[in-house]
Amino acid sequence: MEIEVRKLTADEMEFLLSSADPAFANTLRRVMMREVPVMAIDEVEFVVNDSVVYDEILAHSLGLVPLKTPGGYVLPSECKCDDKRCAKCSVQLTLKKEGPAVVMSGDMKSADKEVVPVSDSIPLVKLTKGQNLQFIAIAHLGLGKNHAQWQPGVIAYKYMPIFELDAKACDACGKCVERCPRKILELSDGKLKITDVEKCIMCRACVEACPKEAIKIGHDESKFIFNVESTGALPPEKILSKALDVLGDKCKDFIKQLKKL
Numbered sequence: 001m002e003i004e005v006r007k008l009t010a011d012e013m014e015f016l017l018s019s020a021d022p023a024f025a026n027t028l029r030r031v032m033m034r035e036v037p038v039m040a041i042d043e044v045e046f047v048v049n050d051s052v053v054y055d056e057i058l059a060h061s062l063g064l065v066p067l068k069t070p071g072g073y074v075l076p077s078e079c080k081c082d083d084k085r086c087a088k089c090s091v092q093l094t095l096k097k098e099g100p101a102v103v104m105s106g107d108m109k110s111a112d113k114e115v116v117p118v119s120d121s122i123p124l125v126k127l128t129k130g131q132n133l134q135f136i137a138i139a140h141l142g143l144g145k146n147h148a149q150w151q152p153g154v155i156a157y158k159y160m161p162i163f164e165l166d167a168k169a170c171d172a173c174g175k176c177v178e179r180c181p182r183k184i185l186e187l188s189d190g191k192l193k194i195t196d197v198e199k200c201i202m203c204r205a206c207v208e209a210c211p212k213e214a215i216k217i218g219h220d221e222s223k224f225i226f227n228v229e230s231t232g233a234l235p236p237e238k239i240l241s242k243a244l245d246v247l248g249d250k251c252k253d254f255i256k257q258l259k260k261l
Contacts (some may be wrong), residue, residue, distance in 0.1 A: 013228040013236035032243040034145035039067040040235040043138035050131035066231040070114040091115040099127025118232030153230040159219035161200035169214035176206035179252040
């Protein structure tokens with residue numbers, strides 16, 4: 001198995017996974033989305049809420065605010081504290097606001113300066129004159145398989161496309177060039193060529209447009225193009241590395257269990 005990073009920014013990454021199979025590619029995608037722990041608010045204690053939004057709805061909105069997730073914390077299930085609110089497994093965020101004002105995610109004060117909302121400009125609720133909002137929120141590490149609020153990002157992949165052209169049958173009529181939605185086909189010196197096969201979405205529009213049946217579209221089942229879009233809780237490269245660690249631990253545990261048979 002080989003991984004080649006093609007693009008990397010603060011929140012997005014594209015990489016090529018090769019020498020693998022569809023089962024492993026899908027397993028990696030699922031682990032990245034479901035088993036990489038990140039911080040999210042899952043408990044809220046309202047002291048005052050004079051807004052028009054019910055406590056339950058506001059608490060749900062708070063749970064969906066992405067939080068930056070540093071290292072050093074443990075899952076509540078792995079912590080030895082009784083109330084699951086110790087400094088090892090939880091972070092407290094507080095807010096006290098009086099209207100008129102639009103309450104934003106950046107108005108919350110965190111007990112840990114590293115565990116803060118990814119964006120300060122997420123609107124939570126609008127307060128009119130005389131209305132007050134005060135609450136204590138508790139954030140824990142969690143897994144995407146338990147709730148989407150702990151999903152570190154959106155991960156998708158596609159097979160490496162294969163474009164085959166029968167040069168003898170192709171008469172360079174240009175109909176496939178017109179039909180291609182990604183505009184990656186062109187005529188050069190009277191010959192058809194594809195400019196970037198990786199951008200092909202395998203829609204087969206070119207195949208349907210070709211009157212000579214000179215084009216074939218397929219895919220390589222050993223190569224996969226992954227796109228990772230992080231919520232900002234973790235950098236995309238950390239999502240990948242942590243997912244690979246989880247997979248490694250699962251394999252070790254599987255081998256251990258096999259030896260007991």
